[in-house]
Amino acid sequence: MFLEIDNTPRDYAWGLIDGVAHVRGTAPTGRKEAELWLGAHPSAPSAVVGDAPWPALDAWERETGATLPFLLKVLCAAEPLSLQAHPSTAQAKEGFERENALGIPLDAPNRTYRDPHAKPEMIVALHDGFEALCGFRPLADVRDDLQTLAGLIDDSAASSALSTWQQHLGGADGIRNAFLWLLSGDESLPALVAAVTEVAARDARFALLARIAEAHPADSGILGALMLQHLTLRAGEALWLPAGNIHAYLRGSGIELMGPSDNVMRGGLTGKHIDTVELDRVLDARESGDPRLVPEIVSDGIRVFRPVERSTADDPGFELYAAEADGEIALDGPAIALATDGEFELASGDERISMPRGRAVLISRPAAMRITGAGRLFVAAG
16 A cells, blocks of 8 residues: 655756755755656656565556546745646647647657646645745736836836837736737847846835846746736645646745646746747636635644635646644545655554655555654645
8 A cells, every 4th residue: 555655856947955855854965956756747757665566656557557646746946937827638638639740749849738637736835935926916906017117117118118018908808918928029028128127126116026037037027927926825825726827936845736747838937938829828817816725624633725626627636635743534546645844654454654754655545544643744635
């Protein structure tokens, strides 16, 4: 039932030095550690530790016929990630088949759909101060900020571009058209990005844009960030990001649970391929409500984060338990557990395994699971 698993941290440029090691309590490496993938995704399946019939979880899936409907990650960001959105199940299937038919290799830089799966996601902050951009702000608030900028920008070319941005925002489907115009490559955009960056460096009202510009200079995503909600989470708070939600994690460490997919439609703050056609297709361009996901109480020591759209056709099919003390949970299918603080034991029937800080295990079948211990333990379940 219990298989210990592990993986090599991904060293993306935005990663935090020793980030994953800090979360797991392991020896520092002195390298950027942006993400630890725990799951069966073919791009980086988790390895099975010790003596087992399968070397990794992708082989476990193939040979047992079981599937993990999620990918669990430790995410550690020192700098802003790209602005991005993800497709629904139907959009992912159609896009994957279309790009296959066009003969675009799966590892091509201009490939948008790398698998046929949706990628809704949630993230739980591990520490106070986790920051993210998530969903569009109220249109009136964005208009007010653009009007403020209009009074602070002296450059005529930048002022003209700002006026164009305001016109797009004021037209039909204004949020969508204004945001996509920022990605259009219009020749007036560099002057506007430079002018807004200069204003942000001296005006505290736009300090967030100045910080983003330090990591992504001259990127039009700096302007896109102005249109998005900026949230700062306390430890244990969570965000829910369904299909189409535009977002970017800015800094901090968290536990991320998502569909088993690597489909990303980028919208700025990146040097990678930006597919504006597909971004337009998947983008939810409505004003967003509060994206925080409030957990349900299972017992005194256990909470569960359940996505708010589980009853729809795009049911994400996963949930995340967060345990700090003894309790019991019912698992309907395979699950993955990770201890980030303290020490626990997992037990079902006569089978049990210790969970010191940093250990990750696959729970290979449905079970009534007893959790004992203290600290912080996450269990991703289908």
